[in-house]
């Protein structure tokens with residue numbers, strides 16, 4: 057998958073900016089605050105119809121009343137135009153100039169795998185960060201997953217609201233709670249099954265990605281830690297009514313799931329150093345790219361923000377070698393390209409950013 | 419203010435309708451002034467002010483009606499052994515247009531949704547239970563929408579009536595998931611009614 061051209065209008069600190077991109081590595085070089093992250097965020101938002109950190113309105117350039125991101129994207133069998141228009145009161149997504157109403161019909165047209173500074177918390181941060189990251193990934197490759205997850209979350213809100221109401225009653229009638237519990241269990245099972253399958257799939261490619269980047273003999277793996285391990289999800293949830301009514305919230309389910317990372321049998325959450333974490337996360341990102349390639353027969357666009365700090369120059373160059381794989385497109389921000397091999401620089405496109413203005417260097 | 423006060427007042431009345439924003443309301447208000455004579459306006463305002471006193475809920479099925487019971491409940495040619503449960507009066511109008519259903523209805527006026535403050539007590543459910551205990555009732559068709567709320571409502575009713583001597587069926591067939599009944603066209607709807615499955 058290849059973004060051929062991207063135009064930003066009133067997005068963050070960009071007033072009007074068009075870039076022509078190709079295959080291979082694109083270095084976005086600039087000082088702090090120049091707008092490097094903003095460019096990657098624009099591509100992320102175009103792919104997923106929302107940002108990873110802020111409300112839509114924050115994406116609009118100060119004093120403007122809308123922001124627009126447009127791109128022409130080529131994939132193996134078709135050429136598409138995507139645009140996303142964001143205003144204070146809402147957003148509009150267009151695919152080839154036709155408005156798309158359902159999120160699940162929009163997401164998945166432009167596959168991305170991203171590493172943003174926030175993602176450093178993937179290993180030691182909260183379970184919610186990990187769930188969010190992998191939910192975003194699965195939503196891109198599996199439309200059913202996104203729909204199932206959306207319905208799950210909605211049913212969960214209904215059930216939590218009902219728990220609040222019932223907890224105030226001396227002798228609550230649980231007929232409706234039974235119904236919502238069965239609905240919730242149905243969707244929970246589908247979400248959990250897909251997450252479980254995903255972890256199996258990723259483990260098939262994760263260790264070789266780690267070896268490629270770290271050049272070490274340790275084995276990297278990932279496990280899925282579902283909040284509900286019982287085989288009968290409905291019966292399990294029904295056995296927790298008392299606890300749920302006291303807490304006035306649903307205590308178990310995919311919204312409490314987690315994932316763990318290991319180097320050999322060491323739990324990375326407890327043991328990994330900053331440098332090891334970065335290597336693991338970048339290995340994971342390469343593995344996610346490989347997995348998309350297996351499923352979709354096409355590589356995602358890699359968005360890598362400030363990946364080089366805390367990574368020795370050998371690993372930097374190994375990562376960059378990977379990004380020069382045929383038909384792969386990567387957009388990589390950095391403050392400098394000094395430590396990068398001449399052979400890689402020669403093949404790459406280089407863009408300088410200053411103050412919301414990008415210029416290609418030839 | 420750009421518009422004279424009288425027009426402004428009319429505009430804000432039109433804006434109370436769902437889906438009508440300021441621009442449309444302005445167009446309606448100007449159209450009213452330009453194209454309606456006094457006689458037409460009197461008819462309009464009479465129809466409007468009388469609507470609540472002329473229309474009420476049928477005491478049997480809950481449908482909106484001018485007579486109580488409603489024309490459907492009073493019609494001797496309707497099959498009183500089959501009751502179809504729907505979320506809204508709009509659904510009754512849609513199904514009646516399809517001309518495929520000869521039974522009678524029960525209108526819930528909503529679907530179970532704790533987030534919207536709608537529990538069993540807030541819906542028109544209390545009058546359903548005695549209705550279906552009458553011996554002439556043989557089948558209950560649940561035609562709530564295929565949304566999370568519609569499904570929850572269908573499952574709830576199933577729970578309550580499961581031990582009664584009654585054929586319980588569900589339509590949803592042909593109605594795409596996440597679609598409210600009112601968006602289903604008449605053809606899919608009649609197909610859905612024919613293909614109802616027992617539940």
Ligand SMILES: Nc1ncnc2c1ncn2[C@@H]1O[C@H](COP(=O)(O)OP(=O)(O)O)[C@@H](O)[C@H]1O
Pocket residue numbers: 067068069070086087088089090091092093094095114115116117118
């Ligand atoms: N909505 C906005 N409108 C205009 N400028 C913005 C907006 N949001 C952020 N900025 C500006 O963008 C700059 C940060 O850009 P960023 O991409 O994070 O820089 P970096 O190159 O360090 O990654 C800051 O100067 C900030 O003021």
Ligand SMILES: [Mg+2]
Pocket residue numbers: 089092093094361362
């Ligand atoms: Mg940055």
Ligand SMILES: [Zn+2]
Pocket residue numbers: 476477478479480481487488489490491
């Ligand atoms: Zn009636």
